[in-house]
Amino acid sequence: MADVRLTVNGAAREGRCESRKLLVDFLREDLGLTGTHVGCEHGICGACTVLVDGEAARSCLMLAVQADGADITTVEGLMRDGRLHPLQEAFREHHGLQCGFCTPGMLLTALDLLRVNPAPSEDEVREGISAVLCRCTGYHGIVKAVRAAAVALAPKPG
Amino acid sequence: MKPAKFEYHAPSTLDEAIALLVRYGGDAKVLAGGQSLVPLLNFRLARPAALVDLNRIRALAYIRDENGLVRFGAMTRQRTIEFSPVVARRLPLLREATRWVGHLPIRSRGTIGGSIAHADPSAEYPAVLTALDGEVVARGPKGERTLAPAALFETYLTTTLAADEVLTEVRLPAMPEGAGWAFEEFARRHGDFAIVGVAAALWRGGGRVTARLATAGAGPVPRRLSECEQILERDGLGDAAIEAAARRASELVEPDTDLHASADYRRHLAGVLTARALRRARETARG
Numbered sequence: 001m002a003d004v005r006l007t008v009n010g011a012a013r014e015g016r017c018e019s020r021k022l023l024v025d026f027l028r029e030d031l032g033l034t035g036t037h038v039g040c041e042h043g044i045c046g047a048c049t050v051l052v053d054g055e056a057a058r059s060c061l062m063l064a065v066q067a068d069g070a071d072i073t074t075v076e077g078l079m080r081d082g083r084l085h086p087l088q089e090a091f092r093e094h095h096g097l098q099c100g101f102c103t104p105g106m107l108l109t110a111l112d113l114l115r116v117n118p119a120p121s122e123d124e125v126r127e128g129i130s131a132v133l134c135r136c137t138g139y140h141g142i143v144k145a146v147r148a149a150a151v152a153l154a155p156k157p158g
Numbered sequence: 159m160k161p162a163k164f165e166y167h168a169p170s171t172l173d174e175a176i177a178l179l180v181r182y183g184g185d186a187k188v189l190a191g192g193q194s195l196v197p198l199l200n201f202r203l204a205r206p207a208a209l210v211d212l213n214r215i216r217a218l219a220y221i222r223d224e225n226g227l228v229r230f231g232a233m234t235r236q237r238t239i240e241f242s243p244v245v246a247r248r249l250p251l252l253r254e255a256t257r258w259v260g261h262l263p264i265r266s267r268g269t270i271g272g273s274i275a276h277a278d279p280s281a282e283y284p285a286v287l288t289a290l291d292g293e294v295v296a297r298g299p300k301g302e303r304t305l306a307p308a309a310l311f312e313t314y315l316t317t318t319l320a321a322d323e324v325l326t327e328v329r330l331p332a333m334p335e336g337a338g339w340a341f342e343e344f345a346r347r348h349g350d351f352a353i354v355g356v357a358a359a360l361w362r363g364g365g366r367v368t369a370r371l372a373t374a375g376a377g378p379v380p381r382r383l384s385e386c387e388q389i390l391e392r393d394g395l396g397d398a399a400i401e402a403a404a405r406r407a408s409e410l411v412e413p414d415t416d417l418h419a420s421a422d423y424r425r426h427l428a429g430v431l432t433a434r435a436l437r438r439a440r441e442t443a444r445g
Contacts, residue, residue, distance in 0.1 A: 002166070019166035019209075020159050022200070041160055042197035049263050055237065056263040061196040065166060066213060109263060116241070116262070130348045131261030 002065045008033065009077030019065045024048040026064035027074060035075040035104050039133075046132030049105035050074050056112035056131075075104035078111075086152040087111055087145075096145030098136035105132045110146045119150055161199035165208040170215060172297065175324055178210045180299050184321035186210050190233060190272030193264050218271070218326060223248055230328040232271020240265060248332035250442075251290065251339035251359050255282040258341060261349045274310075275325045277317045280351040280375035282341065283328075284311060288380040289357040289372035292330040298323035311379035337361035338443025342435040343374070344427055346418075351375070353419045354427040356407075358435035360395065360443050367391050371403075371435075376411035376428045383407050386432065395440045404433035 005014040008031060015030040022041075027033045027050070039047030041060045048059040051073035078085040087107055090096065097103045106129060113120060113128035120128065125146045126139075134142065169175045179186055185207035189195055198204040212218055218233035223244045230239070239245050240256045259265055259273065259282050273283040274294060287294070288307040295304050296319055310317050319325060333339065343355035355374035360367065369390040371383040386403040393399035408429030415421045 018159065018163075020161040020164060020199075022160060022196075025159075041200050043193060043260075043264065046261075046263065052266065055266040057266045058193075058263055060200070061192050061264075061267065063166070063192075063196075065168070066192075066211065112262060112266075127348060128262065131263050 002068075004064050004068050006067050006069060007071045009073060015064070017064050019063060021064045022060050023050075023062040023064045023067050023072075024059035026067075027059060027072070030064075033074050033076055037101055037104055039101070039105075044133070045102070046105040046109060047102050049108045049132065051108055051112065054112075054115075056109050073108065075107055078107060085111075087114070087149040090145040090149035090152060091142070094145040094148055095138065095141035097141075098134075098138045102132050102134045102136075106134065106142055110142075110149065113146070114150055114153060118154060120147070122147065160202075161196075162202050162205040164199075164206055166211065167208060168211040168214045172215055172217065172324065172326065175210050175212060175215065176297065176299055176322060178208070179322040179324070182208050182210075186321075188212060188275070188324060190275070191235065191268040192272075193260065193268040194272070194276045194278065212324070221245065223332065226332050228330050228332055230270050230330070232275075232325050232327060233269050234271070236260075236265035236268045236270065236273070237262065239270060249290075249330055250337075251333060251341060251357060252283075252286050252330065254339065255286045255341040255355075255357060258282050258343050258352070258355065264349075270328050271325045274328060275317060275319060277311055277315050277379075278351065279311075279314055279378055279380060280353070280355070282343070282352070282355060282357075282374060284380045285355055285357045285372045285374035286341070287328065287330070288382050289359060289370045290330050290333070291370070292328060294325050295327040295329070296323045297326050302326075304329075307380065307382075313378040333359055334361045334363060336444035338439040338441065340435040340438035340442070342431040342438070344431060351418075354413075354424050354431055356428065356431040356435040358432070358439045360390070360436070360439045362443065367395060369403075369436075371407070371432065373407070373411055373428055373432075376413045376424050378412075378414070381411055383410055383432070385410060390436070395436075395443075400433055400436045400440070403436060404429045407432040 037047040039045035187206040189211040218231040220231040352375040359370040369387040413424035
């Protein structure tokens with residue numbers, strides 16, 4: 001068993017688990033943060049994507065022990081003061097989700113995409129979100145939502 | 159728990175990592191970015207007695223540009239390479255190939271050393287290493303050795319690295335100023351492993367053309383297409399020479415059939431993608 005101390009959504013958290021435990025399972029089972037979804041468990045579907053030290057990464061392809069000392073952001077960390085994050089707001093506005101299973105991974109993948117490319121073209125959004133599979137195939141709404149969020153998140157002139 | 163039980167070690171120095179590999183005598187696996195190894199653990203296709211995680215070894219993550227040679231610490235993330243101004247300037251072919259490696263969230267963790275040591279023949283970095291005459295440095299209990307791609311890649315997912323050796327550095331000669339380049343790849347979905355990929359670089363100097371070509375996914379190891387390079391170096395970069403080189407590429411490769419594509423289809427793709435890569439490399443070349 002190994003101790004894991006990390007920051008999740010701005011708060012210090014700790015747990016104790018086997019070294020073979022995946023980060024996604026640690027977040028869900030040990031920390032009770034079930035917003036991060038377990039999908040394919042081999043890095044293809046992207047449902048489990050979280051931010052690790054600010055960068056999107058698959059939490060099914062990391063061991064919890066590897067996240068010791070890391071700063072993790074999950075979907076639970078996106079709301080501020082009871083208000084949806086502008087990206088979440090855009091997903092709601094533009095029908096960027098149907099069943100919602102891929103949504104946590106889509107949101108964190110899109111957040112990372114907008115950080116490295118604050119004004120992506122439609123093609124760039126499509127390439128970026130190709131990291132996450134939506135089996136409802138609601139990609140049109142997701143693309144619209146990410147582009148709308150880019151506008152909402154852009155620094156206002158003046 | 160998805161993975162089978164293993165003992166986990168995260169040493170902070172390379173010497174400790176090598177000592178651990180010696181101690182486990184072949185029963186340990188080296189964990190780099192984990193984007194290929196962790197799926198194998200999750201499926202229990204790999205059941206090592208121990209993992210030696212290199213992620214805490216800070217000294218293995220760097221990009222150094224000295225005397226025409228760019229040296230990458232094995233644990234340099236693909237994402238770091240993608241956004242590195244040094245790589246954009248000195249190794250634009252590597253930068254372009256990086257965009258084909260999985261997706262951004264995969265590249266956040268995946269490393270250059272891990273990708274090369276994993277030796278998946280359809281992976282992009284082994285093809286770039288082969289095309290650009292790069293080399294890797296490996297360190298084990300008896301010291302350090304340097305390996306050219308032909309001496310490193312043995313067959314599918316197999317290198318000549320010993321069980322107690324760690325790939326520590328990847329060296330790529332900087333591309334000359336004005337060189338043209340292209341990485342062309344075909345996969346069923348963006349971000350999937352290549353069915354076939356082609357890395358190409360071209361430059362002119364001293365009144366002659368130099369061409370560099372290698373394939374991914376068209377055989378058990380990345381394949382350098384020296385005979386195609388010779389066609390271009392002899393006949394120039396006209397359409398006829400490019401078509402002749404592309405035809406030769408489809409003859410030279412030795413692909414196998416698997417569930418993703420037949421050998422014939424891969425052979426065909428090797429020719430088509432070689433032509434595309436050469437035309438685009440010609441467009442980007444200056445001088």
